[in-house]
Amino acid sequence: MDDDDIDLDLLDLLRQRFGMSNQQSDEVSSDTGVLNDAKHIYDNAIDVSIDMYGTKAAAASIHTAMEQQSYSTNAWSQHDLHPKLSEGFSEVDMVNFIFTMDLLNFSFWSELDAESRYQVEYRGKRWTGYNSLVACLRRALDGGVPITTPRFWSSAQATDEVFKLVFFSATDEQIPLLEQRIALLREAGEVLNESFGDPEEPEGVDDAVAEKGAQLLSAEESDTPDEGQLIEGVEHESEAPDSNQGEAAMSNLPPESRPAADRSQLIGGADQESEVPGSALIDGAVSDVPPESGPDVGMNQPLRRTERESETPVSAQTDALTSDVPPKSSPASFALEAKERKAKPELKPDHSVMRLLEKAEHSAGKLVNLLAKHFPCFRDETRFDGKKVRLLKRAQILAADLWGAFNGQDYGHFDDVDNITMFADYRVPQMLHSLSVLTYSPPLDNRIRTLQPMDSGHSWEVQLRGCSIWAVELIRREILRVHPDAGVNAVLIDFFLYDLAKDKERVAGGLAMPHHRTRSIWY
């Protein structure tokens, strides 16, 4: 071999040494590295620590409560707004809905009070937080906008105005990071089309069909006064404040296409009757909520699960702020109404997300790594103590939501779902602190109590997120140490803690300790 020849073996060795191996371009590991990175953060954290006694007590209480409630993946479908096969969603509809949802599943917290904060009107109720996102998606689908079809996002019909109507608010506050959400959808649509699209499928959305979807948005009047339909025609009640670009853009729309916003119906959520009985605090776990401050929702008082089946689930009631209005028909029946009312545009199914799932070969870890590899917006990584750390919250919750929605079958079947960690958001850390699992240094504690934001990537934020992941891992290990057959994993513990946090927030008017405030697309 003379000097000019490239030593391909050496090149391959170097590529593999520096993680550039072209093998990786075809295959991904099933190891996400998140748990190891969380342990690294915990081992080097100085402002967040994990209390052993609090962790043991929380593990016992969480296990008891989960047993009492037979908490399982079934809880996922008990959420009133989550799409269900039984409602007429096909498998591809479900997969695309969940991908869209977890693409945008971040940063819903608001500086405003319950009445003024961003909220979405759907099925005669007002929804906030995570539920506001799910309500937006369902409302758009009811209104004939193919918001969960990836091909639509980068099509000519998906204008900024259309997106802004999808997320339009029942108050003056628009959804946080609206511009970023629109950009993420377009970017993800391009990636899906380029890397996972079906060559036989048309490049863009069928214009005539998408045009009908857009027309439904701006129709002058709907035949049936239907909260579920994107509301058209009525003059926007108030001029959009300058700071609210999204609303301002909408106020530039022709009046007939601006969403109505009848804010007179808003009823404060906090003074709503509590559905969930108050209950003794969790044995052994000291809560931040002093007893005299009113009933707290401990974990040993099972949520009235039957109510969750028949009524808006407790975790969603925080977000249902208005008077009862008979819930809107489900998308399946709406589709029939739409056929009578207008020719509901039938978009050809977009299988690109399904192809992405097939590439993961029923490995949640591979799916998470594929998402991080192909989609910058899922690449939830940062640096801590001089080391790159991966947290991958939305990539992991996407795998978990599929697992929950399909009850671990079909497109929700993952052989390694137990390797998925807690999802490092802002809600579960708050719950872990209120259970005395996480403790904070005085300056961090003060920063959170005084509602001062912290930058994305700040050491405090990374410690909160990493230590939360590790704390849930320790809770999982403790439950299985005492109850080897408990059948819990970090996903179910996380889902349970999130739902519990929402229940406590609804019943106790918010947890005594607020959550940390970072405006971020990562969680």
Ligand SMILES: Nc1nc2c(c(CN[C@H]3C=C[C@H](O)[C@@H]3O)cn2[C@@H]2O[C@H](COP(=O)(O)O)[C@@H](O)[C@H]2O)c(=O)[nH]1
């Ligand atoms: N760790 C964790 N974080 C979660 C969820 C969920 C909802 N999951 C549903 C699926 C199954 C469960 O039963 C839930 O019904 C949303 N979030 C995050 O919280 C924040 C929103 O909070 P708030 O503004 O208060 O709604 C935001 O960062 C959002 O990404 C979860 O489960 N775990």
